[in-house]
Amino acid sequence: MELQWIATLLLGALLLLLATGVWIGPALLAVGLLGMWFADAPAGSILATTAWSSSASWTMTALPLFIWMGEILFRTRLSDDMFAGLAPWVERLPGRLLHANVLGCGIFAAVSGSSAATAATIGRISLPELKSRGYPESISIGSLAGSGTLGLLIPPSIIMIVYGVAAQVSVARLFIAGVLPGLLLMALFSGYVMLWSLVNRGAVPRATLKMPLAQKLRATWRLTPVVLLILGVIGSIYGGYATATEAAAIGVVGALLIAALSGSLTRATLLESLLGGVRTSTMIFLILLGAAFLTSAMSFTGLPAELAKWIAAEKLPAWALIVALTVFFIVLGCFLDGISIVLLTTSVILPAVQAAGIDLLWFGIFIVLVVEMAQITPPVGFNLFVVQSLTGRDIFTVAKASLPFFLLMVVATALVTFFPDIVLSLPRAMTAR
Incomplete structure (x- = not known):
């Protein structure tokens, strides 16, 4: 049977199965x-x-550990402490407390690894606070939904671990590569919030919180636990003292200490965090097993090799492939979650990416950025569901509020495409050491 007919039948069968639930x-x-x-x-x-080779990986050990770390922190007062520590410093910026959504999500992303957990944890404290102070609902919702996606990009990131294993790329290097793009995206989000507030001057309430410097510094002290945890996890990797898996173990111990010191660590919360971590990890591993098996099947049919040959023969420029893949991933994001997208497409796309001469480390960050867009595209945007559950608004109202932040992710993707050193400079510096 012709390869193109096999590909069509396999794709049709997969879409049919997914459509039937x-x-x-x-x-x-x-x-x-x-x-x-x-x-x-x-x-x-x-x-x-395949079942053995896809699961018996030392690198994959980091996955359940980081998931458990996020589950532990989800049940602490960390979000309250972050909001209280950040609020005094953003009151004088255009947009004021809206920046707490961006900065709070960015900080929590550095200790969580999950976009849904980031949006839910920060949203539970920030949305009621913003509403009570009279901030417009649309920009409050949009900034939360958009900033919540930072959980995928700012290390440690669960999806980076999944991609690293699937593409055989160093997870530690991926973590380091995600730092500057994550900061870039935070800067774009905060810049938009400032621009929006300057255009809509009457929409943002006037500054009400005036603190002397000493009081601001005392409030900032509440950020100490999360800052120490970030330094322990990311600093140990960047400093060359720990692998991603060892850093994950450091993160779990740190999260348990934070929970214990804050009084949130009880027998019930410990069991809840364990069960939540097990549920999420087993779901991801089942998808990983299915994707690995499908990868083997694709190899036996010869589809990836033929696709790579076609790319090489067509001499498709890298930029054209990137544009096509961006559109492709955005469409997939309307129907699948991020991890599923990565696992489902890696086996077919990577040979073509390599044939086009694209760096797999850079491509990992690119794919994470595009998958971030998928988190806020209806009808299956996970962050949209999270924010919808927090606000009670319908999914399309939340999606409309998130649209400017979706477009900012497109801008960030274009920037890392035109200036790849945004992604590659830190890993290169780490290797040079």
Whole structure:
């Protein structure tokens, strides 16, 4: 059978299974079995070896650890402390407390690794506070939904671990590569908030919080636990003292200490955090297994190799491939979550990316940026669901409020494409050391 017909049938089968509500992991496994049947390959033995090789990875140990760390911190008073520590410093900026959404999400992202957890944790404290002070709902919702996606980009990031394992790229280097793009995105978000507030001068309430410097510094002291945790996790990686997995263990210990010192660590919260971490980790590992099996099936059919040959033969320039992939990922983001997108497409896309001469480390950050957009695109934008549950507004109202921040992510993606050193300079410096 022609390869193009096999590809069409496999894609059609996958879309049909997903449309009928089949879980993503089993759907990938089913399509993989179909691909093995077309290739006349021994599906049973390949499934067994794939299941072992995709899960028996030291790097993947960091995944459940970072997820557990985020679950522990989710149940502490960390978000309250961050808001109280940041609020005095942003009151004089155009947009005032709206910046607490951006900065709070950026800080929590550095200890969470999950965009949904970041949006939910910061939103629970910031949205009621902003509403009570008379801030417009649309910009409050939009800044939270957009900034919540920073959980994917600012290390430690769960999706970076997944991509690193799938693409065989150093997770530690990916973490370091995400720092400057994360700060760039935060700057774009805060810049938009300032511009919006200057254009809509009457919409933002006047500054009411006036503190002397000594009082501001006392309030900032409440940020100490999270700053120490960030330094412990990211500093240990950048300093070359720990691998990503070892840094994850440091993060879990630090999160447990923060929870204990804040009085949030009880038997009930510990069990809740463990169960939450297990549920999320097993879901991701099931998808990872299905994607790895589908990757093997694709290899047996010869589709990735043929696609790479076609890219090489067409001599498609890297920029054209990036534009096409950006549109492709945004469309996928309307129907799938970020981790599923990465695992579902890696096996097919990476040969083409390599054939076009694109750096896989840079491409990892690119794909994370585009997947961030997927978090706020209806109908399956996870951050939209999180913010909807916090506000009670319909999904399209939340999506409309998030649209400017979606466009800012497009700008950030263009910037890292035209100036790749934004991504590569820090990893290069780390290697030079």
